[in-house]
Amino acid sequence: MTTGPRIEQLVTAGTFSLDGGTWDVDNNVWIVGDDEEVIVIDAAHDVEAIAAAVGARTLRAIVCTHAHNDHIDAAPALAERTGAPILLHADDLPLWRQTHPDRAPDGELTDGQTLTVAGTELQVLHTPGHAPGAVCLFAPALQALFSGDTLFAGGPGATGRSFSDFGTIIxxxxxxxxxxxxxxxxxxxxxxxxxxxxxxxHLPEWIDRGF
Structure with missing residues (x-):
């Protein structure tokens, strides 16, 4: 029996590298869809684990909330395995090329664009600050926002490294x-x-603290 649209979470482990530093990180990989088709939001670190979670379902797209390496490192391998296109906002292409200089994304994400999977619409919101091409995906029917590294429990994403800006994320x-x-x-x-x-x-507190 086919079930309706749902959200599945996979946590993968790897490293984040930027500006000459490398840190161990755990990433949330979000899978949105039903028993027939899904999208993957942020193909992080472990292509085998992500492919296993997708299973026999059709992968419609690999959506990148931004192009820091820990969010995109498994994307080309997953695309090769499944035939799914990789989608990224064009403003993050300089970051993308740091990790994948010889493989471009397959399509662009733009502010106001709508992606549809399993009958569920996800609205693309361009939310620069943590990265220039950062996006979030809002699914009204699921009462869900996929925020990438723009918003966390407790505050905004980091803006202390290259390609980021605190005022912009605010x-x-x-x-x-x-x-x-x-x-x-x-x-x-x-x-x-x-x-x-x-x-x-808490937005006023974040502004006061220069979070």
Whole structure:
């Protein structure tokens, strides 16, 4: 029996490298769809584990919330295995090329674009700051936001490295994310989920602290 659209979480382990440093990280890989077809949000680290989680279902797209290496390192191998296109916002191509200089993404994500899988629409929100081409995906029917590294439980994503800017991420949060319905569950790129209602009241604190 076919079940309706759902959200599945896979946690993979690897490293994040930028500006000459490398750190061990655990990443959330999100799979959205049903028993027939899915999309993968952020193909991180472990192509075998991601492919196993997808199983026999059709993979419609590999969506990259941004192009830091820990979110895209398994994307080309997963695309080769499944035939699914890799989608990335064009502003993150310089970061993408640091990890995959010889393999470009297959398509562009743009602000306001709608992706559809298993009858469920996901709205692309361009949310620069953590990275210039960072995007989030909002699925109203699932009351879900896939925030990548733009918003976490407890604050915004880091902006202390190359290609990032604190003022820009604050604008993205204020104008694109914290205006979403409070009941929206935020599925983050690392760590636990949260909700818009939990995070929205803290924006002034983040600004004051230069989070």
């Amino acid at each position: 604008v993205s949060l204020r104008e694109k994310l914290l205006t979403l319905p409070g009941a929206t569950t935020v599925h983050t790129g690392h760590g636990p989920t949260t909700t818009i209602a939990e995070e929205a009241p």
